[in-house]
Amino acid sequence: MKQLSLKGQTALITGASSGIGKACAEQFAEIGVNLIITARRFDRLNELAQTLTKQHGVRVTPYQLDVRDNGVVEAVFKQIEQAELDIDIVVNNAGLALSSDKLQDGKTENWDTMIDTNLKGLLYVTKAALPFLLKKNKGHVINIGSVAGLGYYTAGNVYCATKHAVNAISHTLRMDLAGKAIRVSEIDPGAVETEFSEVRWSDKERAKKMYEGFHPLVGADIADAVIYCATRPEHVNVSQMVVYPQAQSALTDINRTGDQPKSIFDVTKNRKDFLCLDGF
């Protein structure tokens, strides 16, 4: 199997202070990729930078970055340029869901935060990063979407909408970059146990329950998918990868019984055991 060596390249990751983004930083560092890690919680980034540099000898540069603020995004990319850091791979990972309200009960400030982070933030970062890739006509943009961007669930309204938008951006960016040697991939995870549900509900107990009774994905499973996409030979573009935990058979169906369904009939019979009533 031909695998592209990324040693010495630089990956910029948004939302690297936790979960999937942090796991991506760890796995890129393991294969010798230098890192620019960003998020709002700088103390976490600093600690991660020190650990990864010590463990793997890679250069890790942390930047505090709130992707919702385009002025800050532009300023950080200016600093990256002034520091003469390069960017080969961009992982647009920063994102969140807030609450699980039906639209009629939704809080507009939650909608704004999700749209500003998951959609506008991804656009701002991509626009600011692309000149680094275009300059050398080489690179890879990897967007973390969601299975919520490929389907629908009750009360998923705005979170689903932002992830559907990420899916549209991934497809159209690939088209906009036609003729350039830049790859665009999207990874769409199912249920991953991270801080995601805690952030969503501000309720540790409820978040813990979300992952009970089945074996969820962890951040490292999605990082593994990111590394797979990035290490394909340069003429190969994995355009989209959907990754579910084995126990999740569809966006809204998680088997929490501990046994895997033997037939579709069993799934129907035990429907209440499979429904992911709170969504994710």
Ligand SMILES: NC(=O)c1ccc[n+]([C@@H]2O[C@H](COP(=O)([O-])OP(=O)(O)OC[C@H]3O[C@@H](n4cnc5c(N)ncnc54)[C@H](OP(=O)(O)O)[C@@H]3O)[C@@H](O)[C@H]2O)c1
């Ligand atoms: N967990 C799942 O089941 C799941 C499933 C499908 C897709 N996803 C997607 O995976 C991505 C990562 O989520 P996760 O599961 O790893 O959750 P997580 O553990 O809560 O991590 C989210 C990351 O996003 C960052 N972030 C949030 N708002 C930000 C902002 N305004 N500016 C910059 N960074 C921001 C957070 O950092 P700071 O708070 O330090 O800024 C954190 O590092 C998200 O896009 C999410 O939608 C998750």
